Amino acid sequence: MGRMIKSWIIDLRHFLLPDGKVAPLPPRAERLFAYWTEIVSQATQYDDPTTLRCRRRPGRKPCKSLLTIFFDADNNDVLWFCPRCHDEGRIAGWEDTFWDNGGLEPEKPS
Numbered sequence: 590m591g592r593m594i595k596s597w598i599i600d601l602r603h604f605l606l607p608d609g610k611v612a613p614l615p616p617r618a619e620r621l622f623a624y625w626t627e628i629v630s631q632a633t634q635y636d637d638p639t640t641l642r643c644r645r646r647p648g649r650k651p652c653k654s655l656l657t658i659f660f661d662a663d664n665n666d667v668l669w670f671c672p673r674c675h676d677e678g679r680i681a682g683w684e685d686t687f688w689d690n691g692g693l694e695p696e697k698p699s
Contacts, residue, residue: 597678626688633690643671
């Protein structure tokens, strides 16, 4: 049996109320949402190294590898992947949320 690839595609706006607060979520969804927002928070701390570890438990053993987090240059989605267990995902709708630690600085003309 081959390994299962899990790729998450998330839009944070689907979990927010019109006022920007988090909608009521069941406990498991709440934990996942907290993980996704931590990914956004770390992604938008542009100069700081990533310290977030993978949450997956392949074979019921914690992976705990450091995530690789970056931006999709075409649409500014936050992308992440775990180099060890291959968990990965894409997060859209993060701009101007509580977890956005500042907008991208526009490039200055040369």
